[in-house]
Amino acid sequence: MKKYFQSLAYISFIAITFYAIIKAIKLYKNPFSLYENPLVWIALVALILVILLKELVSIVAQQKAEELQLEKDGITPEEIDRWAWLKNLINQWTQAKAIEDEGEIELDHNYDGIKELDNNLPPWWLYMFYATMIFGVIYLIKYEVFNGDNQIVEYEKSLATAKRELANFKSTSKETIVDFETVTVLTGESDLNRGKAVFNLNCAACHLKDGGGGIGPI
Ligand code: HEC
Numbered sequence: 003m004k005k006y007f008q009s010l011a012y013i014s015f016i017a018i019t020f021y022a023i024i025k026a027i028k029l030y031k032n033p034f035s036l037y038e039n040p041l042v043w044i045a046l047v048a049l050i051l052v053i054l055l056k057e058l059v060s061i062v063a064q065q066k067a068e069e070l071q072l073e074k075d076g077i078t079p080e081e082i083d084r085w086a087w088l089k090n091l092i093n094q095w096t097q098a099k100a101i102e103d104e105g106e107i108e109l110d111h112n113y114d115g116i117k118e119l120d121n122n123l124p125p126w127w128l129y130m131f132y133a134t135m136i137f138g139v140i141y142l143i144k145y146e147v148f149n150g151d152n153q154i155v156e157y158e159k160s161l162a163t164a165k166r167e168l169a170n171f172k173s174t175s176k177e178t179i180v181d182f183e184t185v186t187v188l189t190g191e192s193d194l195n196r197g198k199a200v201f202n203l204n205c206a207a208c209h210l211k212d213g214g215g216g217i218g219p220i
Pocket residue numbers: 201204205206207208209217218219220
C-alpha cells in the first residue's frame with residue numbers, strides 16, 4: 003500500500019510539474035529568463051532531480067535485493083562487488099574490452115610489431131557524433147533551405163521590436179517621460195532655487211557648492 007502511494011505521489015508530481023512547465027513556456031514571453039521567471043528553472047531542476055533521485059533509489063534497492071539473495075545463496079558479503087552497477091554502467095557507455103580479452107579483437111595487421119585492435123566506437127562518443135549530424139541537418143535546412151535569419155537580420159528585428167516597445171511604452175505610460183525630445187529648460191526664479199537646493203543636497207558634497215570641484219570634477 004505504501005509503495006502504491008509513493009508511486010502515485012511520484013507520478014502526480016512528474017505530471018503536474020511537467021504540465022506547469024509546458025504551460026509556462028506557452029504563456030510567458032521569455033520563459034527561460036532566469037530573472038523574469040525563476041520558477042520555471044526551479045521547476046525544471048526539481049523535475050530532473052526527482053527523476054534522478056528515483057532512479058538512484060531504485061538502483062540501490064535492486065542492488066540491496068541482489069545482495070540479500072546472494073547472501074541467502076551462501077555468498078559472504080565480502081565477496082560481493084558493491085560497485086558492480088557502476089562498472090556495468092561504465093562498460094555500457096564505453097564498451098571497452100578488458101586487457102586480457104584484447105586478443106579477441108586483434109586485427110591481423112602487423113607493422114613492425116605494432117598491432118591494431120578493432121575496438122567498438124564508445125557509445126558515449128558515437129551518440130554525440132549522431133547528435134552533431136542531426137544538428138547539422140537541422141541547421142542546414144533552417145539556414146540554407148528556408149533562409150533562416152542570420153545574426154544581422156536577428157539584430158535588426160530585435161532592434162525594431164525594442165523601438166516598437168519603447169513607442170508603446172511612451173504612448174501608454176501614465177507618468178510624464180522626460181527624455182532628450184521632451185526636456186525643456188526651466189529659467190523661472192523658483193525653479194532655479196529648487197535646482198540649487200537639490201544640487202546642494204545631493205551633489206555639493208563632491209562637486210562643492212559653487213561647482214568648483216572636489217572629489218568630483220569641476
Ligand atoms: C560621491 C561623490 C559624488 C556625488 C555625490 C556626485 N558626483 Fe558627480 N561626479 C563624481 C565623480 C568622482 C565624477 C567623475 C567621474 C568620472 O570621471 O568617471 C563625477 C562626474 C560628474 C559629471 C561629469 C563631469 C565631467 O566634467 O565629466 C557630472 C555632470 C556630475 N558628476 C553631476 C553630478 C550631479 C548633478 C550630482 C548630484 C545629483 C552629482 N554629480 C553627485 C562624484 C560625485
